Amino acid sequence: VLCLLRGLSNSALWTTLWHWLPGSIPSATPVLFGSAAPLLQHVRSLRLSARAMASGEKQSFARRDLLQKIETDIQKKWAESKIFEVDAPTGNHEKFMCTFPYPYMNGLLHIGHGFSLTKAVFSAHFNRLLGKKVLFPFGFHCTGMPIQAAANKLKREYELYGSPYPTFPPGRPTPDKTPAQDKQEPQLIITEGKVTLTWKAPGCTGQKAIKDYSLMASSGEADFKEIASIPHPSPEELAEGKGRVSFQVPAEGTTVYKVVARLADGSTTPESGESEEISFGVSKSAVKQSGPPGKRVAKKVQAKSGDAAFQWEILKAMSIQPEDIVPFVEPEYWLQYFPPLGVRDLQRFGAPIDYRRSFITTSVNPYYDSFIRWQFRKLKKSEKIGFGKRPTIYSELDGQACMDHDRAEGEGVAPQEYTAIKMELLEHPSALQSLKGKRVFLLAASLRPETMPGQTNCWILPEGNYGCFEAASDMVYVCSHRAARNMSFQDIFPVWGNPKCLLEVTGRDLMGAKLKAPTAKYDAVYLLPLLTIKMDKGTGIVTSVPSDSPDDYAAFMD
Secondary structure, eight states, X not given: OHHHHTTOOHHHHHHHHHHHSOTTOTTHHHHHHOOHHHHHHHHHHHHHHHHHHHTTOOOXXXXXXHHHHHHHHHHHHHHHHTTTOXXXXXXXXXXXXXXXXXXXXXXXXXXXXXHHHHHHHHHHHHHHHTTOEEEOOEEEBOOSSHHHHHHHHHHHHHHHHOSSSOBOOOOOOEEOBOOOBTTBOXXXXXXXXXXXXXXXXXXXXXTOOEEEEEEEEEETTOOOEEEEEEEOOOHHHHHHTTTEEEEEEEOOSEEEEEEEEEETTSOBOOOOOOOOOEESSOOGGXXXXXXXXXXXXXXXXHHHHOSOOOHHHHHHTTTOOHHHHGGGGSHHHHHHHHHHHHHHHHHHHTOOOOGGGEEEOSTTSHHHHHHHHHHHHHHHHTTSOOOOOOOOOXXXXXXXXXXXXXXXXXXXXXXXXXXXXXXXESSOOGGGGGGTTSEEEEEEEXXXXXXXXXOOEEEEOTTOEEEEEEOSTTEEEEEEHHHHHHHHTTTOSSSTTOOOEEEEEEHHHHTTOEEEOTTOSSSOEEEEEOTTOOTTSTTSEEEEOTTTOHXXXXXXXX
């Protein structure tokens, strides 16, 4: 094609193609290109199309269609000739083998796979033209938890929202903000005293039309009340807004929003998630930083994930009909459905693969399973691997470790190791009188245990909810419920995975308590309030070392 566009004749083009092929294997020519006549006819038509475009005539898709026809014709010849099915040579023959990282089969192949695959495709074609025996096997990755997690997620969606046409809630309302910049938080965009809220329209409403949306707001601890009714956009407006609905609200006070869609038959969808707390004219330090555990989505996570799509929507976006989505609640069905489509797309891509040597992973394939078992036995016998416990991300639901690429969400998250400083209560406050006779320790999480000799006090969140958990013998550990749950999987509590909570208290109940701080020079330190403690970080209790922390110094002086 390049030769043609430079004005070379058909014969010059064919001569160029002929000389490009290695002279040692002229027999490869008819296998790869077929006879010369059909190709020359394609080239002649292509040249006419190029001339038409050069003369300024109306754009035609003839070139594209012709190139795709050439591609299809040649791929058909490849399939008929079975040139990619390569057996072991009987004599001394130069060989070449290439592989491709197994694509994961929780969906269709995408452009990223195609980009990476071109390297292997080129290498295989090029070495075949050099006369080598080229082997290109292909595997489809079905091992791990993403498929299981996706199937479980779909099953839960059907249980919550109905099947086969669920009624999903609208997306979480989000305010328009400026783009994030280096070391600068995004700022609210206020236009004429108003802020624009946007939310994703429900992906499915049980085959019922959406009439309008009820926007609800809550200030402080007040209940949510409807503040506006917003008509559902037309299909054209919805497409222009990329499936999102928008509405302007006054820029005043500190407010949380949520949305519910009203349907044509008088029913409603489930409520959306709550927006972040949006504040106008209030200093950042005056805004409450932590709400009830699990009540709000962390802003950093929310900014990254936005409105997470339902699994049903993800499958629907792959052109799978709603009635055909139902079987995907079984993880085995994914293994039957997507690998054949992967083969289809690879063939259309022209990948020179020997599909006799194509396979899926997991124990569903006994041959591949035996191969992996052999590897592990070999490595264990060579003392290259061992079995035991180590810090890792663990899935309670599935009862196994959850590696980085095995996760439905949270890729890139690694374990964070803290040292828990055992600070013993010297006097039981009235809220802990039922624990009298037991040694009670507050567990303060620290990333710098070497600084503990400088402790002056301990910090606690006054409004935080803490648990008193049974530890070994007569000891009790006080920490956040989240921390106790994590530690229970690390053999810190008597029962694995099930911490026993003896009593629940708030930080205010323990305020002013006298503690023994390990390695500190003081005989006793006191428990003081710190409002910036986050209950979803560490243990919810923080020790204070002003000599090594400016924040601790400032808070202690206050």
